[in-house]
Amino acid sequence: MIKYLKYMFMAAIIMIAATGCQEDIEDTFSKEPAAPELVNNGTILMTKNTMSESITWAWSAARFMKGETSYTLYAQYGDAIPVQVGSSTKGLSLTLTKNEFQTLLGGVQGIPENASFDLSFYVEATDENGGYKSAAQLMTVYSYGDAVSAVLTANAADVILDITAPAEELQLLTWEAARLEYGEAITYNVYITYNGGELTEVATGLTETACSKTVDEWNELVVASGAPEAQAADVEFIVKAYSETYPEGIPSAPLSISITTYKATYPAYLLISGTDKKLPHSTVTKGLFDCFVNLESGVSFKFIDQDTQTEYGSDDVETTTDDKGNVVTSGTIGSGVITIPAGLYRISADIKFGTLQIVKINSMGMIGAATPNGWNAELPMEYDATANTYSVVTTLTQDGEYKFRANDNWGFAIDKNGDFRDGGDNMVFEKETGEYKVVLDVNSHPYTAKILSTSFPEKLYLPGAQNWNVPFTLYLGGNGEGKFEGGVNMTSNEWKFSPVTDWGQDFAGTIELNEAGYGKGVYGGSGNINTPAGYYYIQVDMTTGTFEMQRIDKVGLIGSFNDWKDDAVFVYDAEKNVWTLSDVTLTTTDEFKIRFNAAWDMNRGCEVALTPGTKIPVNQDGNNMKVAEDGNYTITVDMSTNPNTITVVK
Incomplete structure (x- = not known):
């Protein structure tokens, strides 16, 4: 967390005043002396072009002290003996010039030169009965007395991001x-932070002294920093300069810009009112x-965001039929009801x-050089209403194009x-050229084909794993x-x-499992x-005639939310054949x-953030996962x- 000291002073004094005006519940029952609380300044920047500035530390008043109270600030590097900072004072703050503080640091053993390091600060309140120390606050010191950090300038103090021009390049600083x-060559990293939060990376490895992004990229970055959506917010930019001598980077003083964003987060789905769609x-x-x-x-409907109970419709919707009989309903997003037939x-x-388009679908076809008809005529595809997919079995030609x-x-x-x-x-x-089944999935955008x-x-069915009933259903x-896999709850041992789905083409195999429930075997024969x-994960490779089994005794969630240890354990639901973990608190940074x-x-991860309510494919050795909210x-x-697949639901 990076905060620059001279911008913190007023906020610190306001906090102290607020502290002095309130009384903790514990004060009603205890009048024992209470130590002061030191404000964490976060970062102290000491570069050649900032040494004329001062540093101020502030703290709340100690309570229930006897007689006159004085305050003494101390700094400690690692396990070294704490050193006093400045003189003792009866006030609630202490100010030193950066040159004075640099002189002080020169007397502390072990502090590195021209480097960044952490110092622990605490303030001790003393009255006639003794001393009372505050909790220590860890602050990072960037001490590069011979270096000059970048000096930032805003292109504009107030910026309104234009939702109608998301691809437009915009230089902010x-x-x-x-x-x-x-x-030595110098490169720059640019960061953004909101309200004292963590730094959000904007750009890395820049050699020029300016930063541009598209309007939409700026919008995403500002919102990602924690700033509110669709309103103005003051965010701070920090530029770190890197060279061979300064590999950890020398940060600039922060630059504040007021940026008005547009909406950047959306629900997992919109419900079509009056239906289950x-x-x-x-x-x-x-x-x-x-x-x-x-x-x-037929239905008259609006789109409903169930997370916020927001309704979307259209006030100017219009339906037209072109000369080929295509029925298209279009308009802009508004509040009116939309009506379409079955x-x-x-x-x-x-x-x-804010756009809406509804196209009535009469047919779907595959066309192109890869298909038997080439680009001259479509190959009709069959619609599966249950799966909401189209499919066709045909011969496809290698390297041919199609749509x-x-x-x-x-x-x-x-x-x-x-x-x-x-x-x-x-x-x-x-x-390779040959016969294939093409399956077009139109359940979500972007549309995909297998x-x-x-x-x-x-499918490869498993008769006997739970029962021998025909038609076989477990697969x-x-x-x-030629490769098949999945988790199966096997209640039988044969x-x-x-x-x-029926008898006639069934086959057996041989396999031996070790104590951990793993084995690799070959299939074939009667x-x-x-x-x-038990519950097993089974993988079959028809190209080699082999199969593997691994008994699953435990499914766990592990990550930064639990320090990557002590798995949070899922519970198996035999009726639904899924594993479920409830009551897990996750942030977008986990x-x-x-x-x-x-x-x-054996593990699972994926490449995209998990959006609530959306079923996401996961793969062996996939990336670490994150939630979108x-x-x-x-x-x-x-x-x-x-x-x-994995699904997260709030």
């Missing part, structure tokens, strides 16, 4: 170059809620930029980035490349594999596979992972799917 060691928030485009929705009956629609509501498009219309194509738009880059089929080889089944999910009952059996050889969470891990 420049600075006079730092002067460090002669002849939800419009999920895009995982890549902030403020965009976009997916295909199948409405069984049907399948692609609904896109951009709350950030998906709705209603046989290039204005409603799905491009390489998963956007529903006119234009955009084509996708490229990179696998291309699965028909040489392998989509491992495949990746389209079972086998089957690529279909009979049954024999293993003890990092954490899922691990199994209190070991790291502070809160108290219930966390659900579904290991039965491939890939496994």
